[in-house]
Amino acid sequence: MTSEVARHLLFQSHMPTKTTCPSSQVSDDEQKQKRENTRSLTMSGHVGFESLPDQLVNRSIQQGFCFNILCVGETGIGKSTLIDTLFNTNFADHESSHFFPHVRLKAQTYELHESNVRLKLTIVNTVGFGDQINKEESYQPVVDYIDAQFEAYLQEELKIKRSLFNYHDSRIHVCLYFISPTGHSLKTLDLLTMKSLDSKVNIIPVIAKADIISKAELQKFKIKLMSELVSSGVQIYQFPTDDETIAKINASMNGHLPFAVVGSMDEVKIGNKMVKARQYPWGVVQVENENHSDFVKLREMLICTNMEDLREQTHTRHYELYRRCKLEEMGFTDVGPENKPLSLQETYEAKRHEFYGERQRKEEEMKQMFVQRVKEKEAILKEAERELQAKFEHLKRVHQEERMKLEEKRRLLEEEIIAFSKKKATSEIYQNQSYMASGSNLKKDKDRKK
Amino acid sequence: MDPLRQSPSPCSSRPSSPKTPPCEIHGYVGIEDVLDQLKIKAMKMGFEFNIMVVGQSGLGKSTMVSTLFKSKVWKCTPPGLGMPIPQTLQLKSVTHVVEEKGVKLKLTVTDTPGFGDQINNDKCWDPILGYINEQYERYLQEEILITRQRHIPDTRVHCCVYFVPPTGHCLRPLDIELLQRLCRTVNVVPVIARADSLTLEEREAFRRRIQHNLRTHCIEVYPQKCFDEDINDRILNSKIRDRIPFAVVGSDQEYLVNGRCVLGRKTKWGIIEVENMAHCEFLLLRDLLIRSHLQDLKDITHNVHYENYRVCRLNESHVLPRGPCWVNLAPTPPGPPVAPGPSKVCRQAREDSDDEEDDY
Numbered sequence: 030m031t032s033e034v035a036r037h038l039l040f041q042s043h044m045p046t047k048t049t050c051p052s053s054q055v056s057d058d059e060q061k062q063k064r065e066n067t068r069s070l071t072m073s074g075h076v077g078f079e080s081l082p083d084q085l086v087n088r089s090i091q092q093g094f095c096f097n098i099l100c101v102g103e104t105g106i107g108k109s110t111l112i113d114t115l116f117n118t119n120f121a122d123h124e125s126s127h128f129f130p131h132v133r134l135k136a137q138t139y140e141l142h143e144s145n146v147r148l149k150l151t152i153v154n155t156v157g158f159g160d161q162i163n164k165e166e167s168y169q170p171v172v173d174y175i176d177a178q179f180e181a182y183l184q185e186e187l188k189i190k191r192s193l194f195n196y197h198d199s200r201i202h203v204c205l206y207f208i209s210p211t212g213h214s215l216k217t218l219d220l221l222t223m224k225s226l227d228s229k230v231n232i233i234p235v236i237a238k239a240d241i242i243s244k245a246e247l248q249k250f251k252i253k254l255m256s257e258l259v260s261s262g263v264q265i266y267q268f269p270t271d272d273e274t275i276a277k278i279n280a281s282m283n284g285h286l287p288f289a290v291v292g293s294m295d296e297v298k299i300g301n302k303m304v305k306a307r308q309y310p311w312g313v314v315q316v317e318n319e320n321h322s323d324f325v326k327l328r329e330m331l332i333c334t335n336m337e338d339l340r341e342q343t344h345t346r347h348y349e350l351y352r353r354c355k356l357e358e359m360g361f362t363d364v365g366p367e368n369k370p371l372s373l374q375e376t377y378e379a380k381r382h383e384f385y386g387e388r389q390r391k392e393e394e395m396k397q398m399f400v401q402r403v404k405e406k407e408a409i410l411k412e413a414e415r416e417l418q419a420k421f422e423h424l425k426r427v428h429q430e431e432r433m434k435l436e437e438k439r440r441l442l443e444e445e446i447i448a449f450s451k452k453k454a455t456s457e458i459y460q461n462q463s464y465m466a467s468g469s470n471l472k473k474d475k476d477r478k479k
Numbered sequence: 480m481d482p483l484r485q486s487p488s489p490c491s492s493r494p495s496s497p498k499t500p501p502c503e504i505h506g507y508v509g510i511e512d513v514l515d516q517l518k519i520k521a522m523k524m525g526f527e528f529n530i531m532v533v534g535q536s537g538l539g540k541s542t543m544v545s546t547l548f549k550s551k552v553w554k555c556t557p558p559g560l561g562m563p564i565p566q567t568l569q570l571k572s573v574t575h576v577v578e579e580k581g582v583k584l585k586l587t588v589t590d591t592p593g594f595g596d597q598i599n600n601d602k603c604w605d606p607i608l609g610y611i612n613e614q615y616e617r618y619l620q621e622e623i624l625i626t627r628q629r630h631i632p633d634t635r636v637h638c639c640v641y642f643v644p645p646t647g648h649c650l651r652p653l654d655i656e657l658l659q660r661l662c663r664t665v666n667v668v669p670v671i672a673r674a675d676s677l678t679l680e681e682r683e684a685f686r687r688r689i690q691h692n693l694r695t696h697c698i699e700v701y702p703q704k705c706f707d708e709d710i711n712d713r714i715l716n717s718k719i720r721d722r723i724p725f726a727v728v729g730s731d732q733e734y735l736v737n738g739r740c741v742l743g744r745k746t747k748w749g750i751i752e753v754e755n756m757a758h759c760e761f762l763l764l765r766d767l768l769i770r771s772h773l774q775d776l777k778d779i780t781h782n783v784h785y786e787n788y789r790v791c792r793l794n795e796s797h798v799l800p801r802g803p804c805w806v807n808l809a810p811t812p813p814g815p816p817v818a819p820g821p822s823k824v825c826r827q828a829r830e831d832s833d834d835e836e837d838d839y
Binding site for chain 1: 501502503504505506507508509510511512513514516517518519520521522523526547548549550551552575576577578579580581582584586625626627629708765766769770771772773774775778782786789790793794
């Protein structure tokens with residue numbers, strides 16, 4: 030409550046205005062008056078605002094249109110060919126390999142012009158869908174891609190300084206799901222994929238390479254497919270029937286789903302015209318012949334009649350759902366406790382304070398832990414130092430003792446040496462004396478002998 | 480506020496996106512049918528237009544609105560006629576649904592009786608700006624809800640027609656103050672009211688002086704030069720800019736002139752025909768507002784003025800006095816936790832600068 034009042038006050042003080050009391054009362058009154066006064070007014074002449082739709086159209090022509098198609102289907106089922114045929118161009122896409130380990134999505138953007146309309150067309154293809162041996166992870170990349178586009182738009186919308194009118198809208202407007210023409214029923218992978226996509230994107234299922242199936246089988250196949258889809262609860266896109274001008278055709282087309290299509294850019298001469306067709310030894314399948322394929326119906330519905338509705342559904346239904354889920358996930362609600370309306374800002378600020386408090390607490394904790402660790406380490410180091418000191422003392426003492434012992438030994442040895450050298454000296458003297466005595470004796474003996 | 484107004488053109492014909500190769504279409508695809516789809520949807524949903532008339536009493540605002548939409552817009556007598564001058568400025572709004580050839584338009588007209596009528600007119604523009612901002616606020620609140628409505632009701636003022644009294648001299652201080660403030664928040668189209676009191680030469684001279692005044696005070700009225708996208712727009716809009724402000728006369732009474740029934744004012748010296756280009760420029764105003772530039776007015780309001788308001792509003796928490804546990808709105812960069820130190824420093828700096836300002 031206080032924050033609401035605070036917010037109101039700050040609006041008043043920071044906008045360069047101050048709503049005076051009487052006029053705010055009046056504005057409440059005029060609100061009521063507005064509601065009562067919304068009545069029809071008859072004009073007495075021509076004013077000229079029937080040009081309004083034209084003004085709107087002119088602006089759209091200037092801005093250009095954006096349309097994004099996602100093609101989901103196995104490799105080689107004819108996705109690129111069908112897109113080429115739909116838009117009557119060659120988008121220069123080469124065949125993709127069957128050996129990719131994961132499903133990837135490849136997006137390419139083209140600019141198309143027809144009379145004065147510029148269309149920015151983005152084709153997103155699933156590369157490697159259904160090729161893996163283990164297909165459990167096949168549909169997740171597709172879901173992730175769609176969510177990523179919604180996320181990008183949401184981020185742009187939530188920015189403070191945003192430029193939505195300049196934004197290149199990459200959200201997927203329609204998903205063409207290509208069903209294999211087995212003639213039996215939907216594959217499990219198809220069911221799983223469609224189930225995970227139906228709340229995120231408008232799905233239009235098509236039966237690809239429909240020239241394989243005969244007419245009788247086709248009818249049965251279609252009925253089987255639709256009943257399977259209905260019983261599994263998959264919500265495919267229904268062409269809108271609320272506007273009288275297109276309600277009838279849309280309703281009848283709804284009954285023809287899924288469209289059995291054949292795509293080809295090759296031309297074959299039929300009669301005296303060149304038509305797009307596939308030539309077989311047993312006949313020619315004409316792409317634009319309503320008896321041969323539902324291609325024209327698909328083109329009608331997808332482009333000529335419902336392109337704008339597809340875009341609108343994507344924005345108002347799928348994107349809003351994503352946005353709501355995302356914001357609720359983050360913890361924002363419209364209604365706070367006691368059922369009072371909460372604003373996004375308040376919730377955001379409350380959360381921010383909460384997080385900040387949490388962070389402060391964590392900081393404190395970490396600081397405490399750090400101090401604790403430091404103390405412990407210090408204690409250990411001190412202990413080690415003491416030990417070292419003790420060892421050192423001990424060693425020193427031992428060393429001293431050894432030294433003294435050695436000194437003692439040395440002294441003894443020196444004394445011995447002195448004693449010995451004395452003895453040696455005396456014995457030498459004695460020896461000399463005796464030698465001299467013996468020498469003279471010898472000489473006397475020698476003399477005597479002579 | 481001015482740097483914010485250098486936003487790119489609202490209806491840029493070249494959206495910023497990766498360079499895309501143009502492809503040739505070899506036959507019929509049917510893309511142009513999307514224009515019809517657009518029209519059907521728009522007609523079903525209907526259009527909305529909110530216009531505000533501002534000016535002193537007695538300048539013929541209410542009559543002008545009735546003339547523009549060729550009907551009695553005000554249920555009772557137009558406010559201001561025969562009633563005592565209100566003490567404060569009161570805004571009166573009325574909403575009508577008009578239909579012409581299948582096109583439904585929800586028209587809201589806001590009148591401002593009592594504007595500039597007091598002795599002291601200081602800050603008399605506050606209620607007007609407050610009302611305009613309140614409409615932006617309402618739209619913003621709707622837009623940031625979790626569960627949004629499919630179509631947010633648009634009550635924002637798309638165009639403000641300002642009535643300049645026909646003094647013949649130049650813009651008065653009150654006019655200049657108000658126009659300066661208004662032009663930053665809403666599209667303003669100034670007109671010379673009661674132009675039948677000026678001769679043609681006087682009108683031209685008055686017009687040139689007003690244009691000069693507007694240029695001197697940097698007041699950008701609609702159509703703003705900075706939002707012209709391509710050469711065609713610029714040529715068209717410069718023609719209009721040359722004639723702004725239009726000299727208009729309003730009337731809701733019909734008289735017989737040369738066998739035709741025309742709207743006009745009967746005087747002793749003749750009948751002034753409202754829809755005659757030789758007499759006054761009402762047709763130009765009507766064409767600008769309704770026939771050619773209505774969508775453009777709405778676009779500029781939505782893409783420029785509303786976005787400016789939104790930016791200011793969302794940035795407001797920066798300017799608030801910070802409590803002890805306040806955090807910067809901008810996301811903190813990853814790394815060591817930023818202690819309240821830096822923001823305190825910022826607050827210090829701001830307080831210092833405030834002190835400095837006080838000194839001066």
